[in-house]
Amino acid sequence: MQRTAVFVTFGGLVTSLITTFLPLWKTMNSDLNEVENWYSGLWHTCLYTEEVGVQCKAYESVLGLPMDLQISRVLMSVSLGTGALALLVAFPGLEGVEMCLGKPQLRRGLLILAGVLSWMSGLTTLAPVSIVAYTTVVDFWDEGFPDVMPRWEYGEAMFSGWFGSLALAIGGTLFFVAVCMGDFDQRPPSVPNSPQVKHRAQHYLKTEVL
Template sequence: MVFLTTKMMQRTALFVTFGGLVTSLITTFLPFWKTMNSDLNEVENWYSGLWHTCLYTEEVGIQCKAYESILALPMDLQISRVLMLISVGTGGLAVVAAFPGLEGVEICMRQPGIKRGLLIFAGVLSWISGLTTLAPVSIVAYTTVVDFWNEGFPDVMPRWEYGEAMFSGWFGGLALVIGGTLFFVAVCMRDYGQRPPSVSNSPQVKHGTKYYLKTEIL
């Protein structure tokens, strides 16, 4: 396909990686990781995130409060904080490293090896960023499911459920992994395009002139 060039693949990888980075950054600070609605008081909705817990009421609106102590947080939220910050950091480095490695960017124009190395480095960082986004979201999702089906809690007791940030986190993590994969695809396409034409090892077919001897019987 004509439009599927190395240059287009590199820019697609950068665009997907940047989109995943922005989504992961928003997910990190959203307070909607978990939500809870009490059957006894349906006008109140509780939301929980990595940094804040919020209460929504129809009269007042949404009110958020930061956690008072990090040590008071559950272990899954503490781990998720660290992993999400690592994800945002590595994702940002992936975008910064990939930009000078793009074709058409004047940085390192006469050093194709450095450009190739930057794209590979960006792909690795994007993979790390994606995995460190998917891991905390999956951990919180697992603990939420376990607590929701815990038979030790009374049935009338409200329980946490999935919030919108969980799905945006999965989307951002997958986008980062896909972006990193596209960087490697772009490197392979560039290596294939710069490969010298192969020399055929098969012997050349020589078209000779056939001579026929005409015999006359005397």
């Protein structure tokens, strides 16, 4: 279970990293000029034409960006940092790693902290993607724009961001499951001569007599 949690968390972190730098957060196709496709991301915009191919340009000013993109940049950076920290914290607490031998409570605490950090990484990935999705929907249905004007729509990076946040949340949950399984395995066995066992045995005997 610990290895599965690490694998799922690592996959979610890689997906969030790819999503952060993909210029496919929003796409726009013009009905007037069908050979041009515009793509917008957190760091640059791209234009695709059949003659030239893909041409990308970074944003000239950070302060000139819309507020949703500024917030998304910060949150995605936080997501990558917390996700990487979750893997680093979880590594010493894994079974088979000789870093915290003889310290089960420390291993347990490291896995719990890794689960919390993984959950934080998933939430900070979900938030910016959902914010950009909301603003895209609002702008798309804005009646103030003429119908002939092209409008931004969802790009592939939006769906990869949702998938990455889900994987990070699942990875954090699996860390908690691994801790619960470890607590169950370390639970002391019941003593055969304990009062509870004797009472249950007497109860079973009475049931058999009846």
